Amino acid sequence: MPILQTDTKKVKVKNKKFTLNLTERKKEQIAGYLYISPFFILFSIFGLFPILYSFYLGFQKWNGLGEMEFVGLRNFKLIFEDPLFWKSIYNTFIIALMGTLPQLLVAFLLAFALNSALIRFKNFFRVSFFLPNVTSIVAVAIVFGTLFTNSETGLVNALLSLFNIPPINWSTNEWGVKIAISSMVFWRWVGYNTIIYLAGMQSIPNELYEAAKIDGANLRQQIRYVTLPMLKPVLIFTIFISTIGSIQLFTEPLVFVGRAMREEGITVVLYLYREAFVNNAFGTASATAIVLFLIIILVSTINVLITNRIGNTK
Structure with missing residues (x-):
């Protein structure tokens, strides 16, 4: 017991x-x-x-104050029948191609140059390239609006006059607006992507480049068979982020084009803003947001599929 x-x-x-x-x-x-x-x-x-x-x-009719009214797919029908909506999609993709693709390519080349042993004062260049990214978007848009002014004495028009090119109305010209906005996007984000690429390149073991040189690989072959495959996760990240950012472009065209929101420079997000806060049509604005959401998913998926093929040696 x-x-x-x-x-x-x-x-x-x-x-x-x-x-x-x-x-x-x-x-x-x-x-x-x-x-x-x-x-x-x-x-x-x-x-x-x-x-x-x-x-x-997206399925309601609402002006922001009164009662909501269910309208089904009517909001989507309205925006799909609006020529300005399709014009905004066209502008968005053109500006994205003009501002993003060159930006990523130049950022990669700048990062490769900064990663080499030939460049001196690397810290100075890193800070200089990254400064535009920490600058206010509104300030950038105002400065570029001054550079691309319609006046003959504007800096860009003055430079064009040296080559006997007549002055361009940058705020109303079809391609002038797109070039100006794309230049803002390029200048602001090229430094950010350069720093991201540089960080990725510095994580690549130097022994791989030495082995490639011993095997007789030239600079182009080193980039293709060493840098690109090892940098693939960073490439996917930058292309993914840059694509989403370019499709959601808002502040640059709003400040440059102004509240008139001319069709030459209106983007999808600017069209959404116009529907909601100018026309007080929150239903069509929400329908535009849903369509934009689906476009971003589609484009991002295509980008990831294409980027996964970068650096393949087969």
């Missing part, structure tokens, strides 16, 4: 320890959830809820 009592006491002590450990573990879990909860609460309020509410508004 005494032995049984002792065993019973041991079992009780073990149960108490197990219960105590389990309680402490729960406390740690609860504390962990409390620490990360602010992010999810803020994201739910300012991120998830607006997204879901936009999908709801």
Whole structure:
């Protein structure tokens, strides 16, 4: 009997320890959830809820003040029948191609040059290239608006006059607006992508380049068979981010074109803004946002598929 009592006491002590450990573990879990909860609460309020509410508004007719009226797919029909909507999509993709593709190529070349041993004062160039990214977008747009002014004395028109090219009305000309906005996008983001590419290149072991040189690889072959395959994750990231950013272009065309929102420079997001805050048509604006969301998914998927083929040696 005494032995049984002792065993019973041991079992009780073990149960108490197990219960105590389990309680402490729960406390740690609860504390962990409390620490990360602010992010999810803020994201739910300012991120998830607006997204879901936009999908709801896409099927409603609402001017922002009165009662909502369910109209089904009518909002989508209205924007698809609007020539200005298709013009905004065309402008968005043209500006994206003109501003993003050269930007990524130049950023890659600049990063490759900064990663080589031939360039001196590398820290100075890194800071200089990255400075445009920390500059206010509005300030950049105002400066470029001054450079691309319609006046003959504007800097760009003055440079063109040296080659006997007549002055261009940059704010009204079909291609002049696109060139000006693309120049802003290029100047602002080329330094950011340069730093990203440089960080990726510096993580590539130097032994790979030395082995390639021993095998007789020239500079072009080193880039193709060493740099590009090792830099593929960084390439996917920059192309993905740059594509989404170019499709969501808003501030640059708004400041450069102005509240007139001429069709030469209107983008999809600017069209969305016009529908919501100028025409007070939040239903068609939300429908535009849904279409833009689907376009971004489609273009991003195509970009990832294409980027995955970069650096393949087959």
